[in-house]
Structure formats: structure tokens, C-alpha cells
Amino acid sequence: MTVYLDANATTQVDGRVVDLVLRYMTLEYGNAGSRTHDMGLTAQRAVASARSQVAKVVDCQQDEVIFTSGATEANNIAILGLAPEGERSNRRHIVATSIEHKAVLEPLERLASQGFEVDLVAPDASGRVDPAAIIGKLRPDTLLVSVMAANNETGVIQAIDAICTGMADHPAYLHVDAAQAFGKLLSLVRHHRIDLMSISGHKIFAPKGVGALITRRRGYRRPPLTPLIVGGGQERGLRPGTLPVPLVAGLGLAAELAVQENTQRRLACQTYRSHVLAGLAPLNPIIHGEPDNTLPHVLNVALPGLDSEAVMVAWRGLLEVSNGSACTSASYDPSHVLVAMGLPEDQIRGALRLSWSHLTEAVDWQEAVSRVRDLLLH
Template sequence: MTATYLDCNATTPVDPRVVDEVTHYLCLEYGNAGSRTHGFGQAAKERVNKARIQVSDLVSGKPDEVVFTSGATESNNLAILGLAAHAHRTGRRHIISTQIEHKAVLEPLERLQAQGFEVTALAPTPGGWIDPDAVRRALRPDTVLVSVMAVNNETGVEQPLREIAVVLGDHPAYFHVDAAQAFGKVVAPLRDHRIDMLSISGHKLFAPKGLGALVARRRGYDRVPLTPLMVGGGQERGLRPGTLPVHLIAGLGTAASIAAGEHQQWVAANSSAKTALLEDLSALDIVLNGDPERTVPWTLNFSVPGVDSEAALVALKDLVAVSNGSACTSASYDPSHVLTAAGLPQDQVAGALRLSWSHLTPAIPGAEIAARLASLRR
């Protein structure tokens, strides 16, 4: 029996149209985009430039604001650690972030703290979202960066980016958003030009693993004053050296183009699937982890009273592929830092399960999931 894949927040399947594009530039037009002396290199360069347009269009940006990276983890590191030299030069070394960020944000912030930066990590509301007024209260003249994710990877709670952008207003602090779970799925909020930097991962948007981007918007003519984390080669305006993986870049560009035309259909399909799943689980009296009014349609994080998540994973493993937290911390059995930060009861945190799907997911076996979880009640 093949389990139904319900872990799309960890990684999505690759869209067949993206597979075709990646294969073409991997096997047929395989030139190096840095080769200037022949047609193979020119074709590669043109495809990279087209991908910059496809990615930037989705967030109402400009092609030359797109820096290709290995994924959102690298993009987050570049956005945060890359500002350190500017912060030292200006004497503004205060950063605002949240307690529910991905480790790819929290750990770079810890590194800056060790260098003398002051980090204010805001706690979420019990519903899992950051109150914009908390950002307002934390904002100081020496704040250099505000970093808030778009959609939480564990709970699926969408953060109030527009309201936070209004709070920041004309303050000089740079606004960084980890958009790994949102890019191509939550479109309008990411087009707000008060957001200075957006981190993207292709494998969250039906493209292959290993490729992402940092969209770093200009303020007028001024670029975000980032210092590269690596050197050697000068690619990506010197911010990310190394030979460009043209086939992966082509895949991300295609995925972004598909999302631009189809994301509303995805929302409708995912919403219908969520409604049906909640109906199937209703007899279990599940407790939702995350404000249901703010949760995206493709994620459900819940606890079943009396059921431990580790036991649930064992009981469900041949039926559905699900998780009980972030894929990047799945080797750890520590309680979810996201749910703990929201102040949820310990037993509720210990019982949390995350189901995440997409428009490519076949029918979710909700009734069978409910039956197996019911059998585990103590």
C-alpha cells in the first residue's frame, strides 16, 4: 500500500511541466550562463534572465532584484548575516524578529547576538500570529532589521505582513520576510514594496530541491547594503558566487509562471480538501493549533486529546505521510518551539500533528485517518 503524501510543507512534488523544463536545460541546452563566446552559453544566459522575470513578476519586483541561491535557508542567512557590516557601520544593531521563525532565521540571529547585536524575539498570540502592535512597541531608532515569516511552516498561520509594513512606515529598518511557505501561493501580501527582502525555496513550489532566491528590492536607486557570505566568481552581482544551475533556475522560473496563472485554482482545491478533512476529523473533537481564520488552506495542525503524536505517526505511517513539526528538526523529539511559544498546554503540544497537501494531492483518506487516531485514545 502506498501512503498518501501529506507533508507538502516539507517539500512538494515537482510539477510535470517543471520536470520537462529542468530536463531540457539539464540534457539538451546545458551551457554555462557565464560562457560568452558561443550559443550554448547565450541560450543559458537568456533562460536565466527569463527566470528572473518570472520570479520577480510574481512579487511585483524587478528582474535585477533577484539573487538565485540554494534555497530559503541560504537566502535567510544572506539577508540577516549580510546586513551585519552595514549595521556595524551605522551603529544600528537592534533586530526585531519572532519566536516562531524557522531555524534558518533563528540561528543566524543567534550568531549576531554572539557578536553583540540585540535581538527582540516577539512571542505570538495564542492563535500563532504576531500582533503588529508588538512590532510597534519593539521598534527603536537603532533597529536595523525586522524579520517576520509570511506563513508559519508548522501551523500554516499567515502573518499580518501588510499591517507590519504599515507599522514600519518610513522607519529605515529593513523588512525581511521568509516567504518559503508563501511564495506563489499567497500572492498579494508579498507584493508590498515595504518588504525589502523575500526568501524563496523552489521545492515548496513544485520545483526541485536545491534552488531558491533572495528578492532584495531597491529603495529608489539604493540597493539593500548586503555583504556576500561567500566570494569568488562575481556571479549574482557578487552576492552569490558560483556557476549558476541553469536547469534548476529554469525550473523555478517555470514554477513561478505556473503559480502566477493558477494559484487561485490551487486555493479553491485546497480549501475544499480542508473542509472535507475537518468534517472527517470532527468526531475526534480535535483541537486546532493556530487561528483557523488566519490559517492557509493547505495546512492543518491539530491535536487529538489523549493521543501522543509519536504514537499517531506510527499508526498512520502506511496510510499517510505526515509530520509532527518542521522537517528541518524532525530528528529531534523536543517539543515544537512554535507551539510552545504560543503558550499552548504541554499535552496539546506533544500531541500535535501537521498535515499539509496541495492541488496535486489525491483524495485525502480523512475517514481512515480519524479511525486510526480514535483507536489510540487512552
């Protein structure tokens, strides 16, 4: 049996979520924009319920939840959607980190090509960005600060609370890419200084193709976002188009379950982590990232003397792991995250990301170690 250890790329859909999604695909398949019949009203209620379920996870108002196709789209709306406000107010400075997901870095590159000034703050060797370094970059013309909650490659958790505190008296908008933290790090995503937050369904056992952007008000004022596409006016005009009601309903239920089962899931992942570390111990793995400040279901390691591609080939049919972000898996460029951490070239080349969930099966680590040792003998 092959064991899937790439949950940071995507999770399986929870069976309870599958049942709900299928119901809205096959039985109650109305359009949430239809107001003249019961099928449409049923769809509207499903969307409203999901909006409430997501809002409760992050402690925001229901109308501050904007459904999207996922975190990538949410990141783009948050970053590119603020650009007109920056131009209007002559605030064209942005602060982010050099370990952000490409869905943040590439929109920032576009703004830089349009005259915005982007400061990227590097992490230390543990993968953690010093919040004081972020705050130290703030200027009167800073429009936006964008910092991920937890890194998708290393699992390292960033000091969002400290950044929120440091920005308390600054008008810049704070955006947090919470794709890996939503439904997992509950207190972190509930800080009210976070203006904009991107979330993804398929990281929490919901279907692919759905996520949300949280647009938290300051008093009565919403973040001044300009939509990237127009037509239809859905989602307060920020994300027009017919809502995928089955996917939205699935995200809502998955979000609710993530809160209800948060403690049990975390403990299961911590236990599994101890098994992974014990299983890999004979290979003397080098761990990337601060172990005590990492998501309990992620481990980024290098196995001395081995290239990650060779290890993945050796584990084929036994373990499914990755050597970086799924969004850049077609590229053989070194991980920008590990490069930013200043790790040696051989460790970067040998880096493997193992990520699991509370549902992951046990691994035959004796066989896994044996296969890797065979590589060392050749």
C-alpha cells in the same frame, strides 16, 4: 495507497517543470557564464527568463532577484549580510518573532553572540504576532525587522501589510521569510516596503536546491548586503558560483504557473481542507492557529489523549504527516512555535501537521480514524 500530507516540507515537482529541467540538463546544458558560444547564450537566456518570471510574482525588478540554493541560504544572506552595515552605522538592534524558522533564528543567535541585541516578539495563542508589538520595539538604532509571511508549522499568516505600514517612516530594513507564501499569497509578497524576501522552489512544485533572495531597492540604493562567500562574482557578487541553470529555469516556470493557477489551486486546497476537517471530526481534533487566518493547505491539530509519534506510527502506510518542521524532524524537542503560542504541554506533544496541495489524493478517513481509535483502546 499512502497519501502524502506533508506539502509544507516539500512538494512534488510539477510535470511541466520536470520536462523543462531535464531539457536544460540533457540537451541545452551550457553554463550561463559562458559568453562565447550558443550553448552558453541559451543558458543565459534561460536564467534571464526565470529572473523575469520570479520578479513578476513579487512585483520587483529583474535585477533585484538573486538566485540561491533555497530560502535558508537567502535568510542567511539577508540577516548575516546586513551585519557589517549595522556595525558601520552603529545600528545593532534587530526585531524578529519567536516563531521564525530556524533558518532565521539561528543566524540571529549568531549576531547576538557578536554583540547585536535581538528582540523576539511572541505570538498570541492563535499564532499571530501583533503588528503593533513589532512596531513598538523599533528604536533609532534598529537595523532589521524580520517577520515570516506564514508559519511553516501552523500555516498562520502574519500581518505583513500592517507591519509595512507601521515601518513606513523608519529606516530599518524589513526582511520577510516567504518560503510558505511565495506563489500563494500574491498580494502579501508584493508590498514595496519589504526590502528583503526569501523564497524557496520546492514549496511551489519546483526542484529542491533552488530559491531566491529579493533585494528591493529604495530609490536607487540596494540593501547594503555583504556576501557570505566570494569568488566569481555571479548574482551581483552576493551569491557567487556557477548557476544551476536547470533548477533556476524550473523555479521560473513553477513561479509563473503558481500565479496563473493561483485561484484554482487555492479553491482546491480549501475544498480539501473541509474534507480533512470532516474526516478528523470523530476524533474531536484541537486546531492550533486561527482557522480564518491560516493558509488553506495547512492544518496543525492535536488528537486528545494521543501522542503524535503514536498516531504517525498508526497511520504508516496510509498517511504521511509530520509533527513539526522538516528541518527539525530529527529532534524530539517540543515545537518552539507551539511553545511560543503558550499551548498546553499535552497539545504540543500531540501536535500533528497535515499539509496538502491541489494535487493531493483523497484519504480514506474512515480507516485513519479506525486506526487511531485502536490506539485509544490499548
